[in-house]
Amino acid sequence: MYKGLTEELARKTDSRILLAIIDGVGDVSNAELGGRTPLEAAETPQLDRLASESALGLHIPVSPGITPGSGPAHLALFGYDPVTFNVGRGVLAALGMEFDLEYGDLVARINFCTVDDDGVITDRRAGRISTEKCTELISLISDIEINDVETFVFPVKQHRACVVFRGEGLDDNIEDTDPGLTGKKPVNVTGPGKSARVVREFIMEAGRILHRRHPANFIILRGFSIYKEFPSMRDRFRLSPAVAALYPMYKGVARFVGMDVQICEPEDLDGQARAVKSALESGHDFVFLHHKPADSAGEDGNVPAKIKAIEEFDRHLPSFLKLGFDVVCITGDHSTPCSMKLHSWHPVPVLINGGPQRIGYSKAFSEREALSGALGSFRAMDLMPLLLASAGKLAKFGA
């Protein structure tokens, strides 16, 4: 098990922590809102009341300037350095697509690409084919059969797809076949091992099938990784963690770090509140609540929808607060500015309520008010020790 300072000091107590993530909640100054952010513009009486009694600050999802995908962003908030805990793009992509990975599976990202008659890559993204096209091409190569392994392929987005090989004795000691630039041939998979043989055969067969499918007439593979048991939050932090999320990606990442997935019925914030309640009743002491719509609205560039998503969370907040948590943290996994229609690197407001806290000057839950909070800004990775400390779950370091 990975063992750092936090793991060494973590101790089991009865206190209970809620980590509520409003996905993509952070934003930037928006012209439609006269320079305010959607979070500033939203009517959030519950969050604002809580803010005035809480420690506020901003978390930096990975490091300054780095825009995280949902996987790394959540891993960091759960206390897993997404750079050190190199999960492998393949595995995160597969988890994100709700593929039911088994330990020992070899996973890789597929990129469709364009090669010329000599096999030299002329476009590493095959002209960014549509996701529909990708799905069609994947169905063509989904019948590839390779001795000794089961092979699963599925589309991800645009030219991106994923392959999973399942069988005995696979390893991920395989270089990316993507040379990283055009004008070169894909890197050959060499070596005598089973994995290399399987991957070679798969690429050859796929090349044969895609031969006439210009621009997506070949594939390059990268991010080979074996899905293996991951140090769990249970072992690392002595928590009994659970997740109340509606989207597969978040259930997947949460399960990956050892959270028990709760059934949310109906599939909305009411159902999530019930799920959180039952998680506590069954003895869990850490619950991750995930609220998706703010991120989706950001990705769509839909300011009113983002505001609405935030206000919806605010209205439901009391049904979570009343469940009796000792420490409540509300934040986002990353920013998703409406004006960008993308995830971004901008720091994300964090609120910690409960436990011994220093209350700063923040009067509301927003990007700017968080600047005058007592927590300052810190790496997302550092949130978990702060929550454990707030809940009395970390012993003192040294004499």
Add this chain to the structure above:
Amino acid sequence: MYKGLTEELARKTDSRILLAIIDGVGDVSNAELGGRTPLEAAETPQLDRLASESALGLHIPVSPGITPGSGPAHLALFGYDPVTFNVGRGVLAALGMEFDLEYGDLVARINFCTVDDDGVITDRRAGRISTEKCTELISLISDIEINDVETFVFPVKQHRACVVFRGEGLDDNIEDTDPGLTGKKPVNVTGPGKSARVVREFIMEAGRILHRRHPANFIILRGFSIYKEFPSMRDRFRLSPAVAALYPMYKGVARFVGMDVQICEPEDLDGQARAVKSALESGHDFVFLHHKPADSAGEDGNVPAKIKAIEEFDRHLPSFLKLGFDVVCITGDHSTPCSMKLHSWHPVPVLINGGPQRIGYSKAFSEREALSGALGSFRAMDLMPLLLASAGKLAKFGA
């Protein structure tokens, strides 16, 4: 010698630095004080005047959420990463108890514990026996004689004690015998080396002597460490450092990093001011001044006493300022919130006066005012380079 950027760039100059540590000064919002902290509530005209002419900020003692003991907290402020410079609990405990360690001594922490008839641990802390009981039991095992080494034992606090083995050729390549949980036997000390043999014999003898002393009928040992020469502040930073402290623990840690211990006569802030003056007169250019009572009051949960301790420091401040330092830094080693009666992880206000400084918006020396200071928040580890730079003691890096 450990050599990082700071060591490479450090240069000797005539400028003089005072590092004044108000132990445990940081606190959290306190209900007794209407949400203020003791530092906010204290009348501190000297500190507040200084604050308006100084750069303020907050230091994070170790890393977010981590509560440090006094040893690690001070090491960090002296520029020694307490995680990297793993001093070993044994050594810090022994220094803290003013034991006169010699280089090559093997030191370990002792915990009295309870074992059942099969030798299985049922309580790793022997019911947290009193310090008096601990002292009595230690006297029983203080006569253990082991071939080839001198053995010293002394009580620390409650079930905690310390053992020092002195002799040729000892090493600290020994695992903790503490299995970390009850229901297991203590971990056996294996291996052929002299240290392992000595430790095995000591544990066996102690077990024999304590046999009928339920609940403290056995010992577990941890934090084995050899006391060795430590890179000194003199070598690392080209300083001539001195300490004016009243408590053994702080003199111990200061001596450990190469500070000259000054006699304080009488044992109060007046005596400390005289000691600081004489340290300067004898050519020292870095003085660590330690003020203890704020921490003790915090540990006792005594808000008025903490306020009084801070005000006492404030009243005496001019007698230190007038001694002619070029750079004066005032901070704490960690927070000791009265409401917790414990050390905590909360960031600690820092003030740097003198040298070229950017003055922020802070109007007083307090946790919240420090939020609007020009220094922002930074790891305690980074304080020393900031002080050296302020005093003109760091050359430029690169051309």
